[in-house]
Amino acid sequence: xxxxxxxxxxxxxxxxxxxxxxxxxxxxxxxxxxxxxxxxxxxxxxxxxxxxxxxxxxxxxxxxxxxxxxxxxxxxxxxxxxxxxxxxxxxxxxxxxxxxxxxxxxxxxxxxxxxxxxxxxxxxxxxxxxxxxxxxxxxxxxxxxxxxxxxxxx
Numbered sequence: 032x033x034x035x036x037x038x039x040x041x042x043x044x045x046x047x048x049x050x051x052x053x054x055x056x057x058x059x060x061x062x063x064x065x066x067x068x069x070x071x072x073x074x075x076x077x078x079x080x081x082x083x084x085x086x087x088x089x090x091x092x093x094x095x096x097x098x099x100x101x102x103x104x105x106x107x108x109x110x111x112x113x114x115x116x117x118x119x120x121x122x123x124x125x126x127x128x129x130x131x132x133x134x135x136x137x138x139x140x141x142x143x144x145x146x147x148x149x150x151x152x153x154x155x156x157x158x159x160x161x162x163x164x165x166x167x168x169x170x171x172x173x174x175x176x177x178x179x180x181x182x183x184x185x
Contacts, residue, residue, distance in 0.1 A: 055075075072143075
């Protein structure tokens with residue numbers, strides 16, 4: 032399934048959030064590692080926009096999918112509130128986005144093996160970006176080596 036095939040599902044997800052429902056999505060990628068590991072089940076609820084604060088993990092739409100990153104700061108410009116986010120493993124902050132583009136807030140995480148993650152483990156106002164990038168790099172290398180070993184054994 033390519034990313035374009037997911038567009039109808041994303042629309043359904045956005046509709047459910049707008050109706051006050053909770054979404055459960057599988058996380059992809061390492062941008063929020065180790066708070067959100069690839070394959071984790073992430074619970075997303077509609078965001079109470081005025082209540083969002085530094086450290087919250089928010090979700091916004093980036094066609095054809097969603098982005099889940101942590102708020103690093105909020106600011107006001109021309110009577111509009113903007114949010115700056117960053118993945119826990121990313122080198123740089125994302126571009127500021129108007130607060131009204133946020134569609135949800137992460138309210139729960141289960142790691143791929145089904146273990147629920149304690150709120151205090153992933154709600155950090157100041158992640159250690161360097162350490163997170165280092166551990167994600169090690170995890171990618173480990174995965175790659177495991178795959179090479181499996182291929183060599185088959």
